[in-house]
Amino acid sequence: MDLLIRNEQPGDIDAIGRITEAAFAGQAYSSHTEQFIVSALRRAGQLTLSLVATRGDELLGHVAVSPVRLSNGAAGWHGLGPISVRPDQQGQGIGSALMEAAIARLQAMGSAGCVLLGEPAYYARFGFRVYPGLELPGVPAEYFQALPFGGDVPQASVQYHDAFNATA
Numbered sequence: 321m322d323l324l325i326r327n328e329q330p331g332d333i334d335a336i337g338r339i340t341e342a343a344f345a346g347q348a349y350s351s352h353t354e355q356f357i358v359s360a361l362r363r364a365g366q367l368t369l370s371l372v373a374t375r376g377d378e379l380l381g382h383v384a385v386s387p388v389r390l391s392n393g394a395a396g397w398h399g400l401g402p403i404s405v406r407p408d409q410q411g412q413g414i415g416s417a418l419m420e421a422a423i424a425r426l427q428a429m430g431s432a433g434c435v436l437l438g439e440p441a442y443y444a445r446f447g448f449r450v451y452p453g454l455e456l457p458g459v460p461a462e463y464f465q466a467l468p469f470g471g472d473v474p475q476a477s478v479q480y481h482d483a484f485n486a487t488a
């Protein structure tokens with residue numbers, strides 16, 4: 321059966337929480353709060369995109385995209401993440417399909433660009449790279465990457481929504 325990437329529906333919400341928790345459970349760099357972040361973004365109405373990967377009735381992966389603020393006032397930037405693939409389904413291209421769908425939808429909606437915090441070796445394949453001068457305070461610069469959709473990358477510091485502080 322083919323993999324389908326579609327928008328979150330109300331019936332997906334519990335499974336999204338479970339997959340997010342499971343995907344990050346074994347990750348040393350994880351805060352183990354990613355499932356709470358997704359819920360808090362949803363409650364705050366800040367899920368610009370909430371895409372699920374499904375095969376038949378099974379939900380296999382999820383990606384969240386939310387607006388971010390730039391200190392120079394540049395508008396239209398978004399942050400990608402958390403992104404999660406069910407642990408027993410990783411390494412088969414599901415994460416890549418979610419990344420490509422999220423990027424395509426952001427471009428189609430006129431986003432200025434997308435940032436994310438993650439492993440450069442993985443995200444470079446989607447066009448993300450480090451832009452010195454665009455920073456997320458408090459994190460190692462080499463993990464904070466951006467993908468502009470046409471324009472310049474601002475010199476600015478980036479602020480994610482308060483939902484990223486959610487712990488429950």
Ligand SMILES: CC(C)(COP(=O)(O)OP(=O)(O)OC[C@H]1O[C@@H](n2cnc3c(N)ncnc32)[C@H](O)[C@@H]1OP(=O)(O)O)[C@@H](O)C(=O)NCCC(=O)NCCS
Pocket residue numbers: 343344347401403404405406409410411412413414415416417437438439441442
């Ligand atoms: C990261 C994640 C979403 C990727 O999803 P996936 O379906 O496994 O990814 P794909 O199958 O599309 O791509 C697999 C490729 O990415 C690589 N990859 C996956 N995670 C990686 C990482 N953290 N660092 C470097 N490469 C990574 C794999 O080695 C593989 O490489 P290859 O194509 O050269 O063989 C998934 O592994 C996951 O849920 N991880 C746990 C949660 C997490 O770390 N999320 C991201 C936080 S930044």
